[in-house]
Amino acid sequence: MGAPLTNSIQQVVETVWSTLLGLDVQRLPAPPASGADDAWAGTVRISGAWDGEVRVQCSPELAHRAAAIMFALDRTAISAAQAEDALRELANVTGGNLMEVLPGPCELSMPSVWSGSAAPRQPGSLMLSRVFFDCEGEPLAVVVLRTASAS
Amino acid sequence: MRAMIIDDSRAMRAVLGRILIELGFEVFEAGNGREALERLHEVGCTDLALVDWNMPEMNGFEFVQAVRAEREFDPLRLVMVTTETEMTRVVKALGAGVDAYIMKPFAKAAVVEQLKQIGLLSAA
Numbered sequence: 294m295g296a297p298l299t300n301s302i303q304q305v306v307e308t309v310w311s312t313l314l315g316l317d318v319q320r321l322p323a324p325p326a327s328g329a330d331d332a333w334a335g336t337v338r339i340s341g342a343w344d345g346e347v348r349v350q351c352s353p354e355l356a357h358r359a360a361a362i363m364f365a366l367d368r369t370a371i372s373a374a375q376a377e378d379a380l381r382e383l384a385n386v387t388g389g390n391l392m393e394v395l396p397g398p399c400e401l402s403m404p405s406v407w408s409g410s411a412a413p414r415q416p417g418s419l420m421l422s423r424v425f426f427d428c429e430g431e432p433l434a435v436v437v438l439r440t441a442s443a444s
Numbered sequence: 445m446r447a448m449i450i451d452d453s454r455a456m457r458a459v460l461g462r463i464l465i466e467l468g469f470e471v472f473e474a475g476n477g478r479e480a481l482e483r484l485h486e487v488g489c490t491d492l493a494l495v496d497w498n499m500p501e502m503n504g505f506e507f508v509q510a511v512r513a514e515r516e517f518d519p520l521r522l523v524m525v526t527t528e529t530e531m532t533r534v535v536k537a538l539g540a541g542v543d544a545y546i547m548k549p550f551a552k553a554a555v556v557e558q559l560k561q562i563g564l565l566s567a568a
Contacts, residue, residue: 313459379455389528401498
């Protein structure tokens with residue numbers, strides 16, 4: 294599933310960010326040198342024929358910019374709650390679209406947002422893919438984790 | 445025309461709200477199906493509801509079932525706007541009385557096209 298999943302992640306991320314936000318994302322060959330320590334993560338769990346999780350990780354600044362576009366407000370007017378709401382929805386849409394390339398039928402959980410390294414990881418979960426992007430000079434990554442007990 | 449946007453994401457409600465207002469709708473919002481049912485009873489005659497599937501308390505499918513069980517809401521056009529793209533779910537929603545289905549992410553043109561299809565906007 295490695296390369297096809299990675300390609301699907303890239304395609305979904307490009308589509309979601311351009312269609313919903315009008316922003317271009319550029320895939321990076323490696324993680325950016327900085328920006329991971331304070332990253333936020335929008336997460337959504339997938340359960341059913343395939344069990345795992347999709348995480349959309351980005352800088353707080355990028356989450357605020359996304360919210361500014363969705364709420365049609367100036368960046369400086371965006372609250373942390375609005376930025377978290379926007380990132381939750383981006384995780385929801387990204388996870389929902391990635392379900393199309395995963396074995397089904399599956400269900401999507403309600404999305405959550407975590408800051409820094411606080412996002413809990415299921416014991417023994419396996420990282421299937423992590424794809425890095427640049428969006429307006431800000432770091433963005435999408436991670437797909439598979440729960441270990443899944444067949 | 446009046447429209448209700450039902451989505452637990454305030455950001456998504458804002459995106460959809462702008463589109464509908466540009467199209468001339470008077471827009472109301474709700475964060476889940478239960479709140480939407482209450483708002484519908486308060487607001488009265490409503491032409492359109494854009495409904496997310498995955499919501500807390502009462503999800504979009506349960507909302508559709510509840511609305512279609514009440515004759516007073518028969519004229520209400522129901523459009524699911526959701527990431528739930530599995531064909532079984534689409535069929536289930538249409539069978540429950542949904543008039544159209546829009547996949548997230550969407551562009552304004554997709555919303556306009558679906559509203560034309562169900563006769564809420566002129567096809568011209």
